[in-house]
Amino acid sequence: MSSYPMTPSTPLQIFMANNANEFNLIFEQAEDEIAAINMALGASYAGARSMVATSGSGFALMEEAVGLAGMIETPVVIYLGQRPGPAVGLPTRTSQEDLNLALYSGPGEFPRIIFAPGKMEDAFALSQIAFNLADKYQIPVFILSDQYFADIYYNSPSLPIEDVENNKYIIKTTADYKRYLLTPNGISPRGIPGFGDGVVVVDSDEHDEEGHITEDLDLRRRMVEKRLKKLEEIQKEAISPEFVGGDNYRYLILGWGSTYWAIREALDNLEDNRFSFLHFKQVYPLHSSTKKYLDKAEKILIFENNANGQFGNLIKLETGHEIHRKFLKYNGMPFSVEEVEKNLINIREG
Amino acid sequence: MDPRNFEMEDVDVAWCPGCGNYFIIGAVKAALLELEIDPRELVMVSGIGQAGKLPHYLKANVFNGLHGRSLSPATGIKAVNPQLTVIDVSGDGCMYGEGGNHFMHTIRRNPNITNLVHNNMVYALTKGQASPTSQKDFNTPLQVEGVFLEPFNPLAVAIALDASFVARVYCGHIQQTKDIIKEAIKHKGYALVDIFQPCVTFNKVNTFQWFEENTYYLEDTHDPLDRNIAFQRATETGKYPLGIFYHNPRKITFEENQSVYKEHKIPLYQREIEIGKLKDLIEKSR
Numbered sequence: 001m002s003s004y005p006m007t008p009s010t011p012l013q014i015f016m017a018n019n020a021n022e023f024n025l026i027f028e029q030a031e032d033e034i035a036a037i038n039m040a041l042g043a044s045y046a047g048a049r050s051m052v053a054t055s056g057s058g059f060a061l062m063e064e065a066v067g068l069a070g071m072i073e074t075p076v077v078i079y080l081g082q083r084p085g086p087a088v089g090l091p092t093r094t095s096q097e098d099l100n101l102a103l104y105s106g107p108g109e110f111p112r113i114i115f116a117p118g119k120m121e122d123a124f125a126l127s128q129i130a131f132n133l134a135d136k137y138q139i140p141v142f143i144l145s146d147q148y149f150a151d152i153y154y155n156s157p158s159l160p161i162e163d164v165e166n167n168k169y170i171i172k173t174t175a176d177y178k179r180y181l182l183t184p185n186g187i188s189p190r191g192i193p194g195f196g197d198g199v200v201v202v203d204s205d206e207h208d209e210e211g212h213i214t215e216d217l218d219l220r221r222r223m224v225e226k227r228l229k230k231l232e233e234i235q236k237e238a239i240s241p242e243f244v245g246g247d248n249y250r251y252l253i254l255g256w257g258s259t260y261w262a263i264r265e266a267l268d269n270l271e272d273n274r275f276s277f278l279h280f281k282q283v284y285p286l287h288s289s290t291k292k293y294l295d296k297a298e299k300i301l302i303f304e305n306n307a308n309g310q311f312g313n314l315i316k317l318e319t320g321h322e323i324h325r326k327f328l329k330y331n332g333m334p335f336s337v338e339e340v341e342k343n344l345i346n347i348r349e350g
Numbered sequence: 351m352d353p354r355n356f357e358m359e360d361v362d363v364a365w366c367p368g369c370g371n372y373f374i375i376g377a378v379k380a381a382l383l384e385l386e387i388d389p390r391e392l393v394m395v396s397g398i399g400q401a402g403k404l405p406h407y408l409k410a411n412v413f414n415g416l417h418g419r420s421l422s423p424a425t426g427i428k429a430v431n432p433q434l435t436v437i438d439v440s441g442d443g444c445m446y447g448e449g450g451n452h453f454m455h456t457i458r459r460n461p462n463i464t465n466l467v468h469n470n471m472v473y474a475l476t477k478g479q480a481s482p483t484s485q486k487d488f489n490t491p492l493q494v495e496g497v498f499l500e501p502f503n504p505l506a507v508a509i510a511l512d513a514s515f516v517a518r519v520y521c522g523h524i525q526q527t528k529d530i531i532k533e534a535i536k537h538k539g540y541a542l543v544d545i546f547q548p549c550v551t552f553n554k555v556n557t558f559q560w561f562e563e564n565t566y567y568l569e570d571t572h573d574p575l576d577r578n579i580a581f582q583r584a585t586e587t588g589k590y591p592l593g594i595f596y597h598n599p600r601k602i603t604f605e606e607n608q609s610v611y612k613e614h615k616i617p618l619y620q621r622e623i624e625i626g627k628l629k630d631l632i633e634k635s636r
Contacts, residue, residue: 002426019631021609024621026429031455035422038415038452042395042423045413047619048430068416161629170619192619193393193411193427194434201405201412204398212406213414 001051002028002039007091008147009053009081016053033061037076041065044074045202047170047192049131051077056085056098063105066140070110070227072202073180073188075134075141077127078102082146084332093332094147096257096305099314102142103284109224111137111231114284115239116144118260122281123149124159126239128166133237135169137230138190144283146305148334149258173198178209182222186229231285238287245276251347252297254323256280256311259303259335266340275344283311291319299324301347303340306330355389356382356408364403370547370558373521374468375404377528378437382408384528385535392435395424397449399475401441401468418448421456421465425604428461431617432605435535436463443473446482446502453504457511457540461604464534464541467504470549471556478552488555504544505584509577509596514539516580516596520546520561523592530594539603546590568593575599 001016003009017027026043030036033054040050054062059080069076082098084090102114113133117123126143134141173191177198181188188209191200201211206223208214244264251274255263260279267277278293280286294300294315302312302323307330312323327343329335356379365371382392394405398417405412411434413423424438445453445467456465471488473479479492482502489496508516515537519527527545534541546565548558568591573579580596605611610618 022627022631023623024610024618026608026610026618028425028429030422031451034419035452035455038419038422039426039429041415042413042426043430043618044426045423046393046427046431046434047617050426064416065419072413072415159632161625161632164623164625164628166623194391194431194617195619197390199389199409199411201414203406203412203414204416205414211412213403 001025001053002030002036002043003053004030004033004036004058006055006058007081008083008145008150009055009058009079011150012053012079012081033058034065037062037065037078038068040076041069041072041074044076045072045192045200047195049135050075051079053079053081055081055083056089056101057087059098059101059105064107067106067108067110068204069140070106070108070112071204073138073227074202075138077130077134077141077143079143079145081150082144084330090332092147094258094305094334095330095332096144096146096259096310097330099144099283099306099310102144103314110139110227111234112140112142112284113234113282114142114144115281116257116283117149117281118255118257118279120154120156121159125163126281128164129239132165132167133234135167135190137187137234139230139234144257146258170195172196173200179211180207180209180223180226182209182226185233186226187233235285235288238285239282240287240289241293242279242281243276243293244279246273248273249276249296250274250298251276252293252300253277253344254280254300254302254312254315256283256304259305262335262337262340263303265337266344269337269341270344272348274348280311283314286315286318290315291321294319294321299347301325301327303327303335304329305334356410358407358409361407363407365400366551368550369400370470370521370549371400371404371468373524373527374466374545374547375407377521377524377531378404378466379408380528381531381535385532387435387535391433392437393427394437394439395420395427396439397444399441399444401439402444404439418444419452420444421449421452424463425456425459425461428463429605429608431619432462432611432615433617436461437535438463438465440465440467442467442469442471442481442483446504450482454507454511457508457513457542459604460514460540460601462538462540464531464537465543466531466534467542467544468547469504469544470547470553472549472553474549474552485555503584504542505595506581508542509581509584512577512598512601513542513596514598514601515541515594516584517542517594518544518546518590518592520565520592522548522558522561526567526592533594537597538599539601546592565590565592567591568595
């Protein structure tokens with residue numbers, strides 16, 4: 001892991017640094033976020049699982065290299081702890097303002113995955129899935145957190161450690177190895193330098209199958225399609241949203257990331273089967289079941305810690321469904337249970 | 351060893367005829383052959399620019415990344431697999447302009463990598479603007495009144511930061527260039543080789559002839575272990591000295607400082623996670 005300290009991502013950096021010795025990790029505090037992610041990509045290219053941790057403006061500096069990860073098809077996990085922006089914003093407060101930043105970061109077109117855990121157990125599971133999928137699809141994978149989620153503590157049952165699977169997607173190269181071999185599903189077997197008889201060539205320029213710079217425009221088209229093709233497989237593996245409540249709902253409440261418990265508890269308090277809750281821990285790409293839940297709702301509501309309803313807009317873009325009511329909070333504080341409850345009661349009473 | 355070990359077949363080279371880069375790639379290949387480096391264990395890292403294309407023209411592992419950022423992946427690669435030979439090939443724009451911050455901090459980190467910097471005092475890929483090392487009064491389509499900024503002095507900066515190996519060569523002298531590149535690769539720690547190189551298309555001032563007339567070699571009596579003298583020689587005005595300015599053999603490398611290599615040097619990709627330890631850590635935190 002290489003990173004540059006920035007609230008609220010610093011606690012993760014401290015945790016990793018403190019456990020580096022015991023767990024065969026290298027943690028490096030880079031001179032800036034640009035170096036941090038480029039170092040991580042170098043390490044990943046050479047076969048080490050790599051991640052960075054940062055927040056909004058720090059991530060803005062990393063954007064160029066998100067494109068590099070997409071182009072050279074090198075895995076990296078990006079932990080993005082959100083806080084209110086723009087620029088320095090409110091450094092020690094919370095927000096969900098950087099979904100669009102993560103979703104559209106980097107020049108050009110390439111696939112990515114964005115997770116947003118709402119529970120500690122989710123965070124544990126999603127982190128290992130993030131590394132596995134980053135390696136499998138050779139893409140950047142985001143874990144969107146925020147100040148509130150990063151700093152909360154609560155009692156939780158034992159974490160599902162027995163489910164941890166550390167899948168390696170690295171092959172031993174042969175003398176004729178091609179890093180960007182064109183395959184039906186877009187995924188080229190990933191070799192690393194020093195392991196096998198081949199050489200591993202990656203290039204931020206458009207490249208041929210071997211990885212060397214090219215101006216062949218037909219090959220360019222095929223390489224774009226190869227990279228984007230991976231999204232089809234990625235979509236099939238998307239994690240389904242968590243549905244809470246009865247099937248005969250009138251109002252479907254949407255949430256993502258750290259708002260999980262506030263909405264969940266409000267719903268439990270209301271004991272009203274007209275409300276059900278759909279929580280997204282994977283916000284991109286969306287699981288195929290999403291539309292089915294939305295189709296059944298008379299009214300769709302959403303709670304988000306931003307001013308534009310970024311996830312609501314994404315839902316509309318991806319499914320065509322209008323969000324009937326957006327509850328948006330962007331003063332830097334998380335939603336309280338009482339607040340969610342009050343808003344739902346108002347909805348119920350028209 | 352096959353002398354054509356580093357040769358590539360059917361390469362479409364983008365450099366102009368007569369470019370100084372042909373001398374540099376010749377010297378690099380010769381140095382690698384003499385050191386008997388296996389291309390499979392070699393990683394050439396570069397950014398953007400005419401220098402950044404060099405790794406595509408020889409047989410090796412290649413990480414051709416972003417403009418100015420090459421030292422960061424080079425550091426990452428070496429850190430997770432110290433068994434690899436890592437050579438960063440950059441130009442004056444990449445290294446001293448766009449990547450200036452990484453240049454400084456990589457020197458501080460001291461990874462065991464070689465940093466070759468093609469220094470032609472001009473931006474050639476973008477067709478002739480000033481580079482950080484362009485000399486004063488150099489006219490370009492963008493610096494229409496001539497350059498008035500102080501030229502960046504990479505050797506002085508590197509020596510000031512106690513870089514563990516600092517040298518300058520002129521690529522027209524292919525034998526000396528090869529010999530010093532060899533020393534840089536053999537050196538344990540960060541090694542900077544600033545390579546004077548004429549750009550035959552966009553720099554009509556600093557030509558082959560100009561470099562011949564405006565360079566000379568450090569005397570045999572020069573002591574590269576003396577940092578103050580090295581700094582003095584790096585900052586002297588007039589003709590430019592060539593050779594190994596400074597060498598600090600006592601510095602510990604970035605990799606040696608990593609606790610993961612205290613017991614053994616196995617690359618990280620060959621290591622497994624220990625679930626038991628992870629379980630203990632989680633239980634301890636509850």
